[in-house]
Amino acid sequence: MARVSSLLSFCFTLFIFFHGYTAQKFPNECQLDQLNALEPTHVLKSEAGRIEIWDHQAPQLRCSGVSFARYIIEAKGLYLPAFYNTAKLSFVAKGHGLMGRVIPGCAETYQDSPLFQPGRGGQYDEGQGQEQGQRQSQSFRDMHQKVEQIRTGDTIATSPGVAQWFYNDGQQPLVIVAVFDLASDQNQLDRNPRPFYLAGNNPEGQVWLQGREQNPQNHIISGFAPEIIAQAWKIDLDLAHKIQKPNEKHGNIVRVEGQFSAIRPPLRGQRPQEEDEERRGGEGNGLEETICSARVTENLDDPSNADVYKPQLGYISTLNSYDLPILRFLRLSALRGSIRQNAMVLPQWNANANAVLYVTEGEAQVQVVNDNGDRVFDGQISQGQLLSIPQGFAVVKRATSQRFEWVEFKTNANAQINTLAGRTSVVRGLPLEVVSNGFGISLEEARRVKFNTLETTLTHSSGPISQGRPRVAYA
Amino acid sequence: MARVSSLLSFCFTLFIFFHGYTAQKFPNECQLDQLNALEPTHVLKSEAGRIEIWDHQAPQLRCSGVSFARYIIEAKGLYLPAFYNTAKLSFVAKGHGLMGRVIPGCAETYQDSPLFQPGRGGQYDEGQGQEQGQRQSQSFRDMHQKVEQIRTGDTIATSPGVAQWFYNDGQQPLVIVAVFDLASDQNQLDRNPRPFYLAGNNPEGQVWLQGREQNPQNHIISGFAPEIIAQAWKIDLDLAHKIQKPNEKHGNIVRVEGQFSAIRPPLRGQRPQEEDEERRGGEGNGLEETICSARVTENLDDPSNADVYKPQLGYISTLNSYDLPILRFLRLSALRGSIRQNAMVLPQWNANANAVLYVTEGEAQVQVVNDNGDRVFDGQISQGQLLSIPQGFAVVKRATSQRFEWVEFKTNANAQINTLAGRTSVVRGLPLEVVSNGFGISLEEARRVKFNTLETTLTHSSGPISQGRPRVAYA
Amino acid sequence: MARVSSLLSFCFTLFIFFHGYTAQKFPNECQLDQLNALEPTHVLKSEAGRIEIWDHQAPQLRCSGVSFARYIIEAKGLYLPAFYNTAKLSFVAKGHGLMGRVIPGCAETYQDSPLFQPGRGGQYDEGQGQEQGQRQSQSFRDMHQKVEQIRTGDTIATSPGVAQWFYNDGQQPLVIVAVFDLASDQNQLDRNPRPFYLAGNNPEGQVWLQGREQNPQNHIISGFAPEIIAQAWKIDLDLAHKIQKPNEKHGNIVRVEGQFSAIRPPLRGQRPQEEDEERRGGEGNGLEETICSARVTENLDDPSNADVYKPQLGYISTLNSYDLPILRFLRLSALRGSIRQNAMVLPQWNANANAVLYVTEGEAQVQVVNDNGDRVFDGQISQGQLLSIPQGFAVVKRATSQRFEWVEFKTNANAQINTLAGRTSVVRGLPLEVVSNGFGISLEEARRVKFNTLETTLTHSSGPISQGRPRVAYA
Incomplete structure (x- = not known):
């Protein structure tokens, strides 16, 4: 009988469990009593790097409707x-x-110069599957879409369904962090x-x-019948099989042996002749004005472009759809901050966005x-950690290391903030009464x-700040 | 054994319960067999008024994706x-x-005139935390953002994250009802x-x-460490503590002792000189054209602006994004109606919105x-009641008191209606066949x-209408 | 005891069941291991036709957020x-x-000509409920909104809340398929x-x-009290009762006895005089520019308007908001394809839409x-079947019958595709390295x-393609 009643109590627990589960999980995703500085929960290792993924089911990311990842791409x-x-x-x-x-x-x-020469570059006239063994691979004249140089501080907007690749041509690891907006209409x-691989794989x-349980993930071309691939690309079946066969150990970041000779422009700041061309204007072919050439990159690390700049305290730069029009469609914007020890962001x-804050350097008390x-x-939050700040939640940051640098991604093309203190703050707008x-x-x-x-955004802060575990009012 | 089988039946009931729960609740939020005239379910009492809240989890409000509240603010x-x-x-x-x-x-x-005088108004030059005891509080020259006079019939649009306050400067209670659009992208x-208080509290x-269970709610400033507040506002720690300490009995509506001397413009209709200025044009500083001065208020109670007006029957006024452009961003619009006894809204x-109808005066059969x-x-629905009318649901209203007045909020910046009878109705658009x-x-x-x-919207109705409890076809 | 432990195991199963149910169903609606060619699951029979409905709760339609139906309307x-x-x-x-x-x-x-004559057409001056028995029904001068001729290939956009009717004036069944976008903001x-009937009924x-369980569905007019209908339409109560009484056997598609004499324009291609008028321009009354006359129909079956056309292979036509501006509001677009045996769509x-593909003729391997x-x-998918292709999922089609024709509906006003092979494909845009x-x-x-x-979209395919049941990588 005892068993029966324990069974009854089990059933009742089950009842409570489900009642709680369904009644809370769906309607109260932002009923957050406590936030945490988040670290990645999954690591996908590859031959030449790794992808670190934050659990997008963590309550605070669920509330914000975003997912987050960090790509560490080794040299080459x-x-x-x-x-x-x-x-x-x-x-x-x-x-x-x-x-x-x-x-x-x-x-x-982007075309290799010298341009296709009649005698050499006739790829267009070749038949299907012909062998071209007499050529050295370096002698191919390639053509492809735009390739951009990227460097620290670059913020890059990518539309859904658009394939993107990165190559580390430096000596240091290339570290890229990215936010994915799960809650917008762009995600259908x-x-x-859901990453869709065009090459490579993810054995885990x-x-x-x-x-x-998840099966290993492979690139989408591997999912078609080899005959389809052979016919679509007009290649022989052996090559199709070769392409489809995954190399389990490589993952999605591979090491390039030898030279990586994709056509690329010179680095920004090294091309006066291009600006000359732009200045001439009127003679272009209009390509600049198409969707194909929409600008998607902006550097946020140049203090000379900062929106807020105080030499003694730091700077803050924002990127919204006025700067980068494509963001209007993506419903995303970004903010880059860099402050010195004891500087405080008021x-x-x-007002109209969720934010996730990622620390790129140093530490802060938040x-x-x-x-x-x-x-x-x-x-404290420190380098490599992520903090979600949902719409309306008030936040204050104070650098506790020599320098505190972070990037904030916001789920609105024109995110607006309200400050609680300072010259443009809410208290200034209220009547004294x-x-x-x-x-x-x-x-x-x-x-x-x-x-x-009198300040608007940044001020100086000093002395110890009482700190402890999250505190509930009246407690 | 009987217990075991009753247990089995309990488990089975549980099964059915959950199956029903999950299968129905999520996909069928608008599977409404019966609507009710809704009354507030929660009352938050304050020192000088109360806030009445409708349960937004009620099936019909869940379906409409909105929440509703009434604010009753006593004199002063x-x-x-x-x-x-x-x-x-x-x-x-x-x-x-x-x-x-x-x-x-x-x-x-909005600045106090006489404007800041060199000798007196130098708040801007003052250091941090200086005492100004020699001044009378009334001698401060204040400056703050726009303050508007509001009166019965005013409809006010407010963006998320924008702080708003009300003051009752009359002798009568000031009653404001408001709809909150939970389902639009503006809510992230x-x-x-979720109200965020900048001052005051909500002990319940x-x-x-x-x-x-809910903890008492306090204003957001109280959540920060006192040192943070002291440093952010450059005030001493004692004052910061004072600000953070909630006065449990006051709630969020407090009584103002003495004069409330916020700078305010004269009432509408009392300012010919302002219109003169507007007429001069061209000499403004462009402020009228910024987001800072976007108009957010429109009065719907003036029959001379009505969209439908029949002296014997009543009038109907609508407010959409053509009248008040900010509504385009808020995805909301409103309709004000006032009809006489036995007048019927056809x-x-x-077509493209959910609506909630709130009765401001009188009674109607709906x-x-x-x-x-x-x-x-x-x-019957009567003063103070709320009725949800989901997209597509057909509705007819007939005044059963001397005068029936209501306001309808719709979840579309340009809500469209279709009528079943009348000169612009759907049957008129159909071929006879x-x-x-x-x-x-x-x-x-x-x-x-x-x-x-021949009428389009309002007609005369007379005689008794068969009425009863909601009826199912064929029953 | 055995029963108790089996009961325990039952409860546990229940636990697992619910855990799986809630944990998977909500967050992983697009976790699709297998797609199926879908057939209708419900048939609503009417007097002169039937409506066939696909189960919108099928995982692949749930993921795509759409619903699908086929209307078969018999002659008359x-x-x-x-x-x-x-x-x-x-x-x-x-x-x-x-x-x-x-x-x-x-x-x-649309008005009957000869236009209302003083002596005969005075419907506007007539009182309520007068009898007009002396007139032949054919002598009424009717007026109604636009009536359009439709034919195979016509694609018709309809806003929510807008009533629509169809009449088959041919000898063959009129077959219309339609997609309903459940996931867009248009559905509130x-x-x-949820169909709302203005006439007719659905006994099932x-x-x-x-x-x-579902009750029989009736037209919305039947839901009001008869007195309301009588007063709204200014008809006698008997007629109101007659209108409200459903004819259970007829359903929502009725057979028209005698002539169907709605005013209609001549067929497209038969009205040179209209085009003349258009050419004259400037003299119109501006009606073309209002929402009332917004074009909602476009024919996709004319190869001369095709976006891709290869005489030996077939053609593809697309319809997006650039062609039909109303689609911008509806967040939908369409693609029509027709390919010959062994032609392959690369x-x-x-990139930015879900698609559902409906086969109108022939068969293909997909x-x-x-x-x-x-x-x-x-x-194989064949005539009458539906296949859902979620955002990002890669698809290849190859005609296996004399001709394969299909229509694809996409949940984006400007759906974009990316090809894996061909002149504008993703591999062409990538550097060789x-x-x-x-x-x-x-x-x-x-x-x-x-x-x-070298092709962009269509190519020739031959020989057998390995085929089998859906295959998991590495299996």
Whole structure:
């Protein structure tokens, strides 16, 4: 009988469990009592690098509707072309390299010079499957879509379904972090990030997809019958088989042996002749104005372009759809900050966006307050950590190392912030009587609250700040 | 054994329960057999007023994806500044008062005159934390963002994340109702209305959030460490502590003692000189054209602006994004109606929006028919009640008191209605043969159905209407 | 005891079942291991035709967020006016007929000529309920909204809430297929297709709504009290009763006895005088520029308008918001394809849309590959079948009958495809080094992969293709 009643209690527990599960999980995804500085939960190792993935089912990322990943590409590593079901905004956290995207229907505007010569470059006239063994591979005249040099601070917008690759041509690891907007209309699948590989593989499978076992993941070309591939590419069946066979050990970042000779422009700042051409204007072929040439990259690390700049405190740069029009479609924007020890970013909240903050260097003390007035985060965040700051949640940051640098991705093409203190803050906009009655203080005290702080965004902070585990009001 | 089998049956019930729960709740949120006139389910009491909240988890509000609240602010009551995670559309149902919003980054365009004098108004030059005790609090020269006079009929659009306050400067209670659009992209959190208080508190907590106990809610400034607040506002720690300490009894609507002297313009209709200025044009500083000065208020109670006006029957006014461009971003619009006894609003449906109807005065008989052709509502609705009318559901209203007045909020910036009868109705647009074959009536009868009613929206209705509990077809 | 432990195991199974259910169903709607060629699951029979409905809860349609239906209207059959809670895109698969839509608030621009004569056409002056028995029904002068001739290949866009009817004036069945976009903002109800009938009925109820029993569905006018209908339409109560009483056997497609004399324009291609008028321009009344006259129909079956045309292989036509601006609001577009035996549509993926493919004639071999690189569909699809192709999934089609014709509906107003092979394909856009390193092949082999195929979309395919049940990589 005891067993029966324990069974009954088990069933009842089950009942409670499910009731709680369904009643809470769906409607209260942002009922967050506590935030955490998040670290990657999955690592996909490849021959020449690794991909680190944050669990997008973690409550705070669930609430924000985004997913996050970090790509570490070693020297001479090539991140093979892949596309996603979501809009993506990437930031080059370290290193430099090459980046290419293939935009559907656009022409191959990068051509090897000397241009195709009648005698040598006749690829267009060749029949199917002919052998060209007499040529050295280096003598091919290639043509492909735009290749860009990327370096630390570059922020790169990528549309869903657009294949992108990266190559590390430096000596240091190339580190790229990226946010994927799962909640926007651009993603028409479910709320999971789904990479589609055009080459390479992922022997561990899509481990971030919960609820079932994952099979190893292969590139999509391998999924077709070899005859289809042979006929589509007009190659022989042996080559099709070779292409389809995955090399389990390589993963999706492979090491390039020998030279990587993709056609590339000179680095920015090294091409006065190009600017000359631009200045001449009027003579272009209009290509600059098509979707094929839409600018997708902007560097956020140049303090001379900063939106807020105080030599003694640091700088903040933002990137929104006014700077980079493609962001309007992607519903994403970014903010780059760099502050010195003891500088404080005045408390603020995101009015119309969720944000995720990734630390690229140094440490800071951060406090986050939720809708209930509870301090849901109070601690240090340091290089490589991620913190989600949902819409409306108030946040303050204070550098605790020599320099604190971070990037924030926001789920709105024109994210707006409101500050709690400073010259453009909410208290400045309120009449004195509202401040005084609101806080139960005198008009004179209200005047100090309103007018004492003259800065807008950054101020100096000093002395120890009381800190502890997240605190609930009244506790 | 009996127990075991009853246990088995319990488990089976559990199975059915969950199967029903998960299979129905998620996919069939609009499977509504019956609508109800809704009353508030939660009341938050404050020192000088109360906030009444409708349960947004009620099936019909779940289907419509909105939340609803009523604010009752007593004379000299100040609703302290708060912002929401959603777009909000408010309607002043009774009384008059002052309203202020603080738009991020905008200037304080309301300044006390005489303007800051060199000798007195030097707040800008003052150091941090200086005492100014020698001044009378009334002598401060304040500056703040726009303050507007509001009165019955005003409809006010508020963006997410924008703080707003109200002050009742009349003798009567100021009653404001508001809809919150949980389902639009403007809300990037979960489907719950989440007020963020900038001052004041809510000792009962966010009781409308189901699934767990709520802690008392405090203003967001109280969540930061006092040192942070002291440093951010450059005030001493004592004042920071004072600001953070909640006054449990006051809630979010406090009574203002003494004069409330926020700078305010004269009432509308009292300022010919301003219109003169506008007429001069060309000499402005362009401020009128910025987001900072976007108009957010429109009065819907002036019959001279009505879209439909019949002296014997009543009038209907609509407010959409053509009238108030900010509504385009908020995905909301409103309709104000006022009809006399026995006037009928011809049966109609919302083509592209959900609607919630709030009765501001009087009573009406309302029938609502769902997609299945079932009458899901048939009854009286009266002052203070709310009725949800989902997209496509057909509705007819007939005043049963001297005057019936209501406001409808719709989840589309340009909500469209289709009428079932009248000069612009769907039957008028159909060929006679379609009407005749559709209803199985003669062409002559079809002609009457099409052409007999000449009105477009309002008509006269008389005699008793059969009424009862919601009726299912064939039953 | 055995029973208790079996009960325990039952409970545990229940636990697993629910855990799997909730954990998988919500977050992983696009975790598709296998696609199927889908057939209708529900048939609603009517007097003069039938409506066949695909189960929108099938995993692949759930993932795509759409619903699908086929309307078969027999000769002289009239599909009675109905509207939906979703945007709808229809395609006339067979036959020809008449189509009318009633747009809210627009005028009746189709009038019987001779125009209303003083003596005869005074419907406007008549009182309520007068008998007009002396007139022959054929002598009525009717006026109604636009009626369009439709024929095979016509693609018709319909906004939510807009009533639409069809009449088959030919000898052959008129077959129309339609997609309903459940996932877009245009649908403000839940994710179910909900037809609202303005006439007719559906005795079987909305059987596609799962989770509970359905009552018979009736037209919405039947749901109001008869007195309401009588007063709204100014008809007598008997006629109101007659209109409300459903004819259970007729359903929603009724047979028209006698002539169907709705006013209609001549067929396209038969009206040189109209084009003359258009050419004169400037003299119009501006009606063409209003929402009332927005074009909603485009024929996709004319090879002379094809976007891709190869006499030996076939043609492909697309319809997006550049062709039909209303599609911008509906977030839908369409593609029509017609290829000959052994022609192959090169492998491709949808970058920013889900697609559903419906076969209107013939057969094809189709392979679809998912994000994991698994072949999730490999088989024949033939006339009348539907295949869902989610965003990013790669697909190749090869005609295996004399002619293979299909229509694809896509959930984006400007759906973009990327091809895996051919002149504008992704491999052409990649540098040779990326192709070579990506597939582990030589530069010479990479050159063949990139440049051998000169076609863009269609190519010739021959010989048998290995085929089998969906294959998982490495298996």
